[in-house]
Amino acid sequence: MTTAWVKSERQLDRERLRKTRGRRSASIATASTIVVLVLIVTIATNAPGWPRVQETFFNPQEFMKSLPDIWDGFLLNVKIFLIAEPLILILGLLVALARGLKAPVFFPLRALAVAYVDIFRGVPTILLVYLIGFGLPALRLQGIPSDPVPLGIIALTLSYGAYVAEVFRSGIDSIHPSQVAAARSLGLGHGKTMRFVVLPQAVRRVVPPLLNDFISLQKDTALVATIGAVEALRQAQIHAAKSFNYTPYLVAALLFIMLTVPMARFTDYLSARTQRRRGQ
Amino acid sequence: MVRPSMLLALGALATAVVACAPADNTATSAGPGASSAPTACTKDQLKLRNAGKLTIGTDKPAYEPWFKDDDPSNGQGFESAVAFAVAGELGFDRDEVKWETVKFDTAFAPGEKKFDFDVNQVSITPERAGAVDFSKGYYTVKQAVVALDKGKYAGVTGLAQLADAKIGVQVGTTSLDAVQNVIKPSEQPKVYTEQIDAVNALKNGQVEALVVDLPTAFYVTAAQVEGSKIVGQFSSTGGTPEEFGLVMEKGSALKSCVDKAVEALKSKGELAKIEQQWLGAAAGAPELK
Numbered sequence: 001m002t003t004a005w006v007k008s009e010r011q012l013d014r015e016r017l018r019k020t021r022g023r024r025s026a027s028i029a030t031a032s033t034i035v036v037l038v039l040i041v042t043i044a045t046n047a048p049g050w051p052r053v054q055e056t057f058f059n060p061q062e063f064m065k066s067l068p069d070i071w072d073g074f075l076l077n078v079k080i081f082l083i084a085e086p087l088i089l090i091l092g093l094l095v096a097l098a099r100g101l102k103a104p105v106f107f108p109l110r111a112l113a114v115a116y117v118d119i120f121r122g123v124p125t126i127l128l129v130y131l132i133g134f135g136l137p138a139l140r141l142q143g144i145p146s147d148p149v150p151l152g153i154i155a156l157t158l159s160y161g162a163y164v165a166e167v168f169r170s171g172i173d174s175i176h177p178s179q180v181a182a183a184r185s186l187g188l189g190h191g192k193t194m195r196f197v198v199l200p201q202a203v204r205r206v207v208p209p210l211l212n213d214f215i216s217l218q219k220d221t222a223l224v225a226t227i228g229a230v231e232a233l234r235q236a237q238i239h240a241a242k243s244f245n246y247t248p249y250l251v252a253a254l255l256f257i258m259l260t261v262p263m264a265r266f267t268d269y270l271s272a273r274t275q276r277r278r279g280q
Numbered sequence: 281m282v283r284p285s286m287l288l289a290l291g292a293l294a295t296a297v298v299a300c301a302p303a304d305n306t307a308t309s310a311g312p313g314a315s316s317a318p319t320a321c322t323k324d325q326l327k328l329r330n331a332g333k334l335t336i337g338t339d340k341p342a343y344e345p346w347f348k349d350d351d352p353s354n355g356q357g358f359e360s361a362v363a364f365a366v367a368g369e370l371g372f373d374r375d376e377v378k379w380e381t382v383k384f385d386t387a388f389a390p391g392e393k394k395f396d397f398d399v400n401q402v403s404i405t406p407e408r409a410g411a412v413d414f415s416k417g418y419y420t421v422k423q424a425v426v427a428l429d430k431g432k433y434a435g436v437t438g439l440a441q442l443a444d445a446k447i448g449v450q451v452g453t454t455s456l457d458a459v460q461n462v463i464k465p466s467e468q469p470k471v472y473t474e475q476i477d478a479v480n481a482l483k484n485g486q487v488e489a490l491v492v493d494l495p496t497a498f499y500v501t502a503a504q505v506e507g508s509k510i511v512g513q514f515s516s517t518g519g520t521p522e523e524f525g526l527v528m529e530k531g532s533a534l535k536s537c538v539d540k541a542v543e544a545l546k547s548k549g550e551l552a553k554i555e556q557q558w559l560g561a562a563a564g565a566p567e568l569k
Contacts, residue, residue, distance in 0.1 A: 049390075049391070052390050052391075053390065055390075056390040056411070134477070134480050134481070134484065137481075137484040137485065137486050138480075138483070138484045140484070140485065146484065146485055146486040147486075148470060148486070225471075225473070226472075226473050226477070227472075227477070228448065228470035228471060228472050228477070228478075228481060228486065228487075229470070230468055230469075230470070230471050234451060234471050237385075237451050237452065238451060238452070238456060238471065240385070240452075241384070241385075241451065241452030241453075242405075242407060242408075242457070243407045243408065243410070243411070244388035244407070244408040244410070244411030244412055245410075245411060246389075246390075
């Protein structure tokens, strides 16, 4: 005969204590958050320069006037991002794989991959956008685009490809050698080992840092403005120059935040999920 | 869990923020408070950024024909000459003029300015006048279309023919307004950060025509792009002529004095002389209708 398991007196005590403590810390956190917010808002709005800040940065008329144009520009940012992202993934993966080739015959390929990463990770992205945006068309070769958008996409892909290659490589390196050894002992070659054993694990591991790079890329699409594309930042600049008011910049900033914050939360969620799956 | 140390930190943060406030206070009240202008325009009664010196701002690089050799302090180039002439009217010697590099964007940034006035080919518009004070106009500006001799648009005689052109302009200029409001091209104009970028785009064939103000167009065709020409000039605004003005802080105490100086230069014919000397070539481009 079995009796149903009941929580011990001590366990019940423990749970009660945890609950009251939890409630207490939640209320303290809420109260202090409210106090801090109220403090910040009162201090800011009572500062002597506030009317001026409000007029220059939070002007509702300017906001509404510039929003449609900046929104149009912002769609171009999204377009650049969506095209560049898959290209970067492909380029990054290829470079990472090239760096992983051990056979002597592949030395030139390996050296090229290392040189590529060193150079393009070392050059400021804005400089690269400039060099490609004005340099490539100056060659006047057939088939090279002269429009700033494809040129900007090329520049961003080259720059971020180098970062992403390193992320992939760190993921590949993080897979324990025993996995490779096991795969080889099953008779899989280098290619198949990579394809079926190493990469699936490696890619899963580097998804959060990859997304981190893509959040960065979303913002850096604004660099394409420097070579003539009229995207969100440039539209904001145009409006700001017309009215000498900074509110359009705020509009552009809000739009970028709208794009990056969901991505950041998604990254958080993925990391949390990985943690959970590891049973922590 | 909220640790006591965290609460302490928040408290410290709050006090730090409070402690900041009075500093801002004194800084900002100096600006608008100064608008009770002294009427006399003598040197020692002007409210200046730096005591005893007239501080003039302009962008860097400073382009010809407005400045020469990227050095505004040499008195060469139209705007440098105008600035020194205005300074002279206000009673400043050449060595009492201090030049500051002021990016176009910062010229209209709120808060304290680091210049007494800024001279940077800024067109006077009512919208902009809401944020800064402008002096009386010192130059009436026209827009010009520049194209390569071998390009598709070298022989254009009317604005309507530019409807399908790829046009390049510099951001923040009224040239962009002119393109959008007067030419109305079917393709969105390319907007560059610096004038030199737009010029390079023309050289590279990334744009087919450049719209800049007329004096700049003369410099572009003469010195910057070989084998280019001014196709013609046009007026960016229908009615009132577009004028360049000196930029001052909103509510600047200097405005009335600077205005007087510009007026005096105009009536003495000094301004016309400077214009003739530095921008004389800018006359005589064909009008585009």
